[in-house]
Amino acid sequence: MRELLLPLLLSTLFLFPFSVVASSGSECNSFMLTFDGNDVMEQRLAEEWRNSNLDWKLVYASTLEFGNNSFGGLIPPSICNLFKLETLDLKSNSINGSIPLDIGRLQHLKVLCISRNMLLGSIPPTISNLSSLEHLSLSLNFLEGQIPKEINKLTNLKNMYMGMNKLSGQIPSIGNLFMLENLYLARNSLQGNIQNEISNLTNLSCIYVSANQLSGHIPRGIGKFTRLQELFLDNNNLEGSIPMKIGNLQQLEILQLSQKKLRGFLPSEILNMSTLEVLSLSNNSLSGSLPSNFGFGLSNLQMLYLWGNKLSQKIPNTISNASKLTTLELEDNNFKGVLPNTLGHLRYLETLSVSDNNFTSIDTSNSEIGFFNSLSNCRHLNSLILSMNPLHMKLPKSIENLSNSLQVLLVDSCRINGNIPSEIGNLSNLFQLSLAENFQMDQYQKQLATYKLLKI
Missing domain, CATH: 3.80.10.10 (Ribonuclease Inhibitor)
Structure with a gap:
């Protein structure tokens, strides 16, 4: 399919009447622009053209959704003049260039989804001016530099997706994002410690920070994430022991802690989490043995990865109580x-x-x-x-x-x-x-x- 330049598309929209119809989606709310082509609308369009009264069609738009197309070119700076805009969804296109510096002018924006494109450059600090923003998706681009520290001002943010870019530096302070439910920063080049203040974000249900260069210890306050369902800390440089407080996460379904440097014993608290479906502690230096009642507390476990550790002694007969297991990897x-x-x-x-x-x-x-x-x-x-x-x-x-x-x-x-x-x-x-x-x-x-x- 031939690539259509986004600025040209937006210019064309001034020539056609359209309406917005909402539907559901996964990572972003999905919307569809519907163009009308009846005679009445053609007459109205001609009249508005003669009166030079077309600008209102976009200036007062609340939703622009052009996801899953083949649009290319830059994000036009003029899009930042759409002061009524609440949803801007450009995901899964071939848009390049950088995020406009004036993006912060969209004071009513709640959804900004520009993932799966070819965006370059850094995330502008002005993004912190989007005080109404609830959903931010920048994943699967070529963005680099640091995550701006000003992002801590987005106190209404519920979803932050920045995975699979080239972001570097430390994870900035995000302790004010009390509404945050999903944090996706995986597959970047982020470094430094995971700050303990992250434990203030008690609404989190998913944390994905896999495949970075994070170091230090697993935050001791991790037991405060009582709503957490998925925790991915794997493929980093975290060290030390696994906090026993992880056992407080009574809604946790996936726990991925495959590293290279975690040591100590398997906390019995983890082995009694009945909600766990996937438990991966592989490629560490964990020692000790499996408890004699191993399996009793893992009634929903489907995948267990313990390979590449220093575990010893026998496999308890009680392993059969983990009756939903599909994958059991204990090698090495x-x-x-x-x-x-x-x-x-x-x-x-x-x-x-x-x-x-x-x-x-x-x-x-x-x-x-x-x-x-x-x-x-x-x-x-x-x-x-x-x-x-x-x-x-x-x-x-x-x-x-x-x-x-x-x-x-x-x-x-x-x-x-x-x-x-x-x-x-x-x-x-x-x-x-x-x-x-x-x-x-x-x-x-x-x-x-x-x-x-x-x-x-």
Whole structure:
């Protein structure tokens, strides 16, 4: 589609009558401009043209919505003369240049949505003059420089979206934004500490500051966010321990704390948050063991990521009480003992990864086939990754009872011995199988050549 310059479009609007029809949207309220083409309107247009009385059509407009088009060019400075404007939505176009310095003249503006464009330059401090602003969306542009400290004046702001730009410097003081519900600053180059005053913003439901260069500790006042549903602090340089006060967040559904530097034990308070659906603490240096009642307090948990830590001891049998788990990733830790048969009670399980630990398959209470037999109940299992564990076992014939949906089976470096059961050929959807660095590999190779595993 040919790109239409926004200034040309706005000039054209002076030549046509239009009305505004409201509808619902996701990140921005969505509006639609409707053009009328009947004879009565043509006569009215001709009369207004003769009387040079067209300016009112935009000057008194309360809503301009041109989202999801192919408009290019600059945001015309004249748009800042639309003093009645309450909604300006230009999202998902190809608009370039900078945000006009006079944007602060739009005193009645409540919604400013110019995300998903090609905007350059910095965020003008004059944006703080938009005293009525409730929704600010600047995400997915090429904006750089610091977030202006004056933004703390926008006391009516409920949503701040500035993610996926090139913003740098510290997160400014935003302790006065008491109405703020959603804070999205992810995927920038922000540095420094997360100031503890952020805990004053008790209306927050979502915090996204992932993939920056933030350092220091997780704010100790984080337990005050009693309405928080999603907390993304991952892929930064935060250090220290996980505050126990996170357990106060009784509406939290997603907790993402994957870093590289968090240490200490898993707070039991986190493991009793019944609202959690996603818990990611991977790639840290957390130590200790899972509590003996692990799973009882995680009745809604669907995804658990604990890989890349220093966790040890056994996986408790009670893990089956986290009955909604679809993804369980425990690789690269120091876990040991037998893989519990109760993992087979997780009937929604899709991915089970426990590679690079010290798990074994046999003790006096568990046969070597028990674990594989139990997984026959996991009808949605598509990835089973057991690599680099001293299992010391034969692959049982019951391996054919694994889910027909199984696509990945990795048991390399597990000290597997004996023959490969021919039943493995019944796993019709398997496309990745690794038995590398086990015993009798020459014999394995000969056997594999006779099976119908065409995508290994």
